[in-house]
Each structure stands twice: as C-alpha cells, then as structure tokens.
Amino acid sequence: MHFENTKEFAKSLDQQDPLHKYREQFLFPKVNDKQVIYFTGNSLGLQPKNTQAYVDEIMNDWAELAVEGHFYSEKPWWDYHERLAEPLSKVVGAKPSEITVMNTLTVNLHLLMVSFYRPTAKRYKIICEEKAFPSDQYMLQSQVRFHGYDPDEAIVEIKKREGEHNFRTEDILKTIEEVGEECALLLIGGVNYYTGQVFDMKTITKAGQDIGAKVGWDLAHAAGNVQLELHDWNVDFAAWCSYKYMNSGPGNASGCFVHERYHNQKDIPRFEGWWGTQKDTRFLMKPEFEPMPNADAWQLSNAPVLSVAPYLASLQMFTEVGMETLIQKRNLIVSYLEFILQEIDKQVDSTFEIITPTAQEERGTQLSVFLHGEGRKLFDYLMKNGVIIDWREPNVIRLAPAPFYCSYEDMFEFGQILKQGILDKSNH
Known part of the structure; x- marks a missing residue:
C-alpha cells in the first residue's frame, strides 16, 4: 500500500x-x-x-449469596477459570484441555519448572536469551541455585552478534547444538520485550527437543499479539500474563499451556493443591491427589475470580474478532x-x-x-x-x-x- x-x-x-x-x-x-x-x-x-459489569456481577453475587456464590451464582466461582480455556485456546493455538488460568506469570513459570526442569548430573543447563526480562533472569538463577548449581555454569545465554540489535535464528540453533546433551531446558521469551523481535518458536522448539531438552516459552509479549500454534509446534509448556495485549488489568491472572502429552500423569513432578484434584471428588477431601485430566491438574487454589473476571471480559472481544x-x-x-x-x-x-x-x-x-x-x-x-x-x-x-x-x-x-x-x- x-x-x-x-x-x-x-x-x-x-x-x-x-x-x-x-x-x-x-x-x-x-x-x-x-x-x-x-x-x-x-x-x-x-x-x-465491559470489564466493570463482569466484576460487578461477582461483587453482587458475593453480597447476595456469600459462600453459596461458589455454586449458585450465574457463573459459579468454583469453576470460573474453566470459562477461559476455550477462548484462550484460540488465541494461543492450543486445545482447551491444554489451557489453565491461575496465579501470575513468574509464579506460573516457577511452578511449571518444577515439572519441566529436572536437572541431572549430566543434563542440567538452561538456554535463554541474553538480557531476558529481569524477572525471567531472577527466576532462572534462583531455580538453578535451588537445584545446587552455579548460574554462571548452568545458564547459557544466546548472544546477539556484535553491533546487531536482534538475535539470529542460526545462532540460536548453533548454541542449542553446542550445549547438546547437557541442556535440560530452553526457556525464552517468545517476543523480546526490548526490541519487539518475534522468535521462530516452531523451529527453536524442534531443535531443543531434538537434543532431548524440554522447551518452554514466556509469552508475556506474544499472547494476543502474534500468531501462536503451541499445540502444533509441540511446545512442552508456556505461560503468559494477561494485562498487556490481553487487557485484563494490572497484575492480573496468568494463562498457562501444558501440552496434552503430560496430562493424566499421576507421577509427574509437580507442586499440587486441591484445585488440581478431580473436580467430582474434590469435596470428599480425600488424602490422595487425583489429578484433573487436563492442564487444571497444575491448579493449586480456588480461582481468584475478581482477578479472572476482567480477563473473561476481554476474551469476549478476542472471540468476536x-x-x-x-x-x-x-x-x-x-x-x-x-x-x-x-x-x-x-x-x-x-x-x-x-x-x-x-x-x-x-x-x-x-x-x-x-x-x-x-x-x-x-x-x-x-x-x-x-x-x-x-x-x-x-x-x-x-x-x-x-x-x-x-x-x-x-x-x-x-x-x-x-x-x-x-x-x-x-x-x-
């Protein structure tokens, strides 16, 4: 034009x-x-x-129903987060069963690393981009220290070439190949927060998995912004905040993706809470954790509905458009x-x-x-x-x-x- x-x-x-x-x-x-x-x-x-109406609905239900709002409000609170799975699946290219909404972004990345960063004496390194968003840097450093490793040795940063502002895919792939069998995890921002560069997530995911590593993505700047096909790209896991392009309000609830191949696994390493256990038996208060058959197995506590409501309001527009x-x-x-x-x-x-x-x-x-x-x-x-x-x-x-x-x-x-x-x- x-x-x-x-x-x-x-x-x-x-x-x-x-x-x-x-x-x-x-x-x-x-x-x-x-x-x-x-x-x-x-x-x-x-x-x-339209956000105000969604929040007011919960406030009114709380006023009129109190605790009964969990089950008898128009949008019952106990499964409120489930309403976001279908619309979010279309935004990030996933199956609804692969989506859950909980906590905030860095919290969710930490929780997902419990499952997907399982270092061994030989395979313990994490590949990320240099100058990643500070929260990701702190998270990765604290995770490797938690497992007893030195961040200077365990974290491998993909570098930009001298005088260039953006990363080259061939350099990322070369780094993956060089780290090889020592790599346990790739965790990169899908869109670089500083330059706005979109990474070739499909190619990088395959390269990381080809060397036996797990691959996750921080999609804070990608969700609601760029084309994502998380399921078809075979991504292991991903998380994103909801308050940037998704318009859900400051600090609000984070979305998570866990590929369906990890569902229905009782023995997967995971920090667990009662909202991740089977819905139909949750209130029997069983001592044994029986995971939900989808990404909701990673849920810990009942949904913060006052935080999730604005997200649902915004997703209405994403669904329309x-x-x-x-x-x-x-x-x-x-x-x-x-x-x-x-x-x-x-x-x-x-x-x-x-x-x-x-x-x-x-x-x-x-x-x-x-x-x-x-x-x-x-x-x-x-x-x-x-x-x-x-x-x-x-x-x-x-x-x-x-x-x-x-x-x-x-x-x-x-x-x-x-x-x-x-x-x-x-x-x-």
Missing part, C-alpha cells in the same frame, strides 16, 4: 478498518482534557468498558507507524533507528526506536502532550499501537507531536 503522511489519508484507513468500532469499547486516560494516544499496550492494556483479523490490522498499523517515523525523520535533524526487525513474521505490535541525538527530554515532552509511551535505557522508546483501540489517525497525530517536540528543542 502507498502511504501518505496526511490526516485525510489516516482517516481513510480508519474508515476502512473493521476493528475501528472497538476503539469505543475502551476507556482512555486524558491529558490536557484530550484523549491520549496510547502506545503502551505492551505494558498495560486499556480497560475494556479472532487473531487473524487482529494480526491483519496489526501489520498495517505498525507499517503505517513505521512510515510516519521515516517521514518525520526526513524533516528533522534527529535520526530515528528502528531496532525492531522489518520482516512482518519477525515482529508484532511493538516498534522499538533509538532516538539518536535526542534524550529523556523528548520522552517527557511526548508524555506531557498526551502521547503515552515507554522509555528504556539508554535511549529507546517502545511504541505499541494495539490494534483493538489504536487508530491510524493516532499514528499521524503522533508524528506531528514528535516533530514539534524536536523542533521546539532546537529552537531554544
């Missing part, structure tokens, strides 16, 4: 956008009494307007944002370097941009003028135009504010 850096062109794209009506279903903050341009759906998605339509708009709006940045770059003295891959299959909703010649003052200017963005040291802004609620006109207006911020600085 031939893009134009004009408001009229941006509005024409919005008029043709099948998702444009969903923008009205979200609540936007305001700056200077004007609705913001919101680029941080990769950190915290906006609140869907489908990932294919979301990804089509994602590709177009990110390409338009890229074009706007390039156009503004020609008009000012500064140089923007987009460090996110240019190939659509290697990127999702996020563009990470080096502001060469600029600094924190430009970020502050944008924020004060109603552009909500994300800053990462040393000099990178992350822009994530979430397709549910960002418009093409937002992209144009952002370009104008960005240009003005640079020119204002140069005029002083």
Whole structure:
C-alpha cells in the first residue's frame, strides 16, 4: 500500500478498518482534557468498558449469596477459570484441555519448572536469551541455585552478534547444538520485550527437543499479539500474563499451556493443591491427589475470580474478532507507524533507528526506536502532550499501537507531536 503522511489519508484507513468500532469499547486516560494516544499496550492494556459489569456481577453475587456464590451464582466461582480455556485456546493455538488460568506469570513459570526442569548430573543447563526480562533472569538463577548449581555454569545465554540489535535464528540453533546433551531446558521469551523481535518458536522448539531438552516459552509479549500454534509446534509448556495485549488489568491472572502429552500423569513432578484434584471428588477431601485430566491438574487454589473476571471480559472481544483479523490490522498499523517515523525523520535533524526487525513474521505490535541525538527530554515532552509511551535505557522508546483501540489517525497525530517536540528543542 502507498502511504501518505496526511490526516485525510489516516482517516481513510480508519474508515476502512473493521476493528475501528472497538476503539469505543475502551476507556482512555486524558491529558490536557484530550484523549491520549496510547502506545503502551505492551505494558498495560486499556480497560475494556465491559470489564466493570463482569466484576460487578461477582461483587453482587458475593453480597447476595456469600459462600453459596461458589455454586449458585450465574457463573459459579468454583469453576470460573474453566470459562477461559476455550477462548484462550484460540488465541494461543492450543486445545482447551491444554489451557489453565491461575496465579501470575513468574509464579506460573516457577511452578511449571518444577515439572519441566529436572536437572541431572549430566543434563542440567538452561538456554535463554541474553538480557531476558529481569524477572525471567531472577527466576532462572534462583531455580538453578535451588537445584545446587552455579548460574554462571548452568545458564547459557544466546548472544546477539556484535553491533546487531536482534538475535539470529542460526545462532540460536548453533548454541542449542553446542550445549547438546547437557541442556535440560530452553526457556525464552517468545517476543523480546526490548526490541519487539518475534522468535521462530516452531523451529527453536524442534531443535531443543531434538537434543532431548524440554522447551518452554514466556509469552508475556506474544499472547494476543502474534500468531501462536503451541499445540502444533509441540511446545512442552508456556505461560503468559494477561494485562498487556490481553487487557485484563494490572497484575492480573496468568494463562498457562501444558501440552496434552503430560496430562493424566499421576507421577509427574509437580507442586499440587486441591484445585488440581478431580473436580467430582474434590469435596470428599480425600488424602490422595487425583489429578484433573487436563492442564487444571497444575491448579493449586480456588480461582481468584475478581482477578479472572476482567480477563473473561476481554476474551469476549478476542472471540468476536479472532487473531487473524487482529494480526491483519496489526501489520498495517505498525507499517503505517513505521512510515510516519521515516517521514518525520526526513524533516528533522534527529535520526530515528528502528531496532525492531522489518520482516512482518519477525515482529508484532511493538516498534522499538533509538532516538539518536535526542534524550529523556523528548520522552517527557511526548508524555506531557498526551502521547503515552515507554522509555528504556539508554535511549529507546517502545511504541505499541494495539490494534483493538489504536487508530491510524493516532499514528499521524503522533508524528506531528514528535516533530514539534524536536523542533521546539532546537529552537531554544
């Protein structure tokens, strides 16, 4: 498509956008009494307007039914989380039986590592990407120390080449081959939080399993953002937060995937609790754990329904729209944002370097941009003028135009504010 850096062109794209009506279903903050341009759906998605009703329903049931709400509310609390399995399975490419929702992301990754990181004297190493999200780094370090290993020896980081911003798949595969039979686990972020690079999860999963390792994915920046086929890719396990592209609210419940080949195994290593035991006999209070025949076997406690309710509200929209339509708009709006940045770059003295891959299959909703010649003052200017963005040291802004609620006109207006911020600085 031939893009134009004009408001009229941006509005024409919005008029043709099948998702444009969903923008009205979200609540936007305001700056200077004007609705913001919101680029941080990769950190915290906006609140869907239907969320309040889902939460109020539980509050009302609690008020009117108290403990009986577990069984007699319209959406009984005791199996509330089960309602998310079907819609989530379509988002991440899984069978509903392979999905459960519980706890928060890092908690779930720790719990899943109980099952899937089983080091031996010979096979004990974990492969991850260098400069993974800090929570993943801390988790991996603490896990290997827990098992009696030195993180410097047990954790192998895949490196970027000197002077390059992104990982090369061939380098990842080479590292996997080199670690070989010493590798117990690969655990990588499916989308790199800093650059927005999407990894070739299918190829990497196969390579890791070919050397006898288990393969898991942290999908915090991938779920609801990129095409996932966890079941068909034969992924062992995965987990993701729900509050970024999935719009469930701050710190809310995390989704988990456990491939069906691990279901119905009573002897699998696992930390267990009573919500993972068979549903029909759960309240008989048996001393022996009888696992649910699906991913719910990893459940520990009854679901935090006030946390899960906003997730269910958001998934209603994902079900209506489908990932294919979301990804089509994602590709177009990110390409338009890229074009706007390039156009503004020609008009000012500064140089923007987009460090996110240019190939659509290697990127999702996020563009990470080096502001060469600029600094924190430009970020502050944008924020004060109603552009909500994300800053990462040393000099990178992350822009994530979430397709549910960002418009093409937002992209144009952002370009104008960005240009003005640079020119204002140069005029002083």
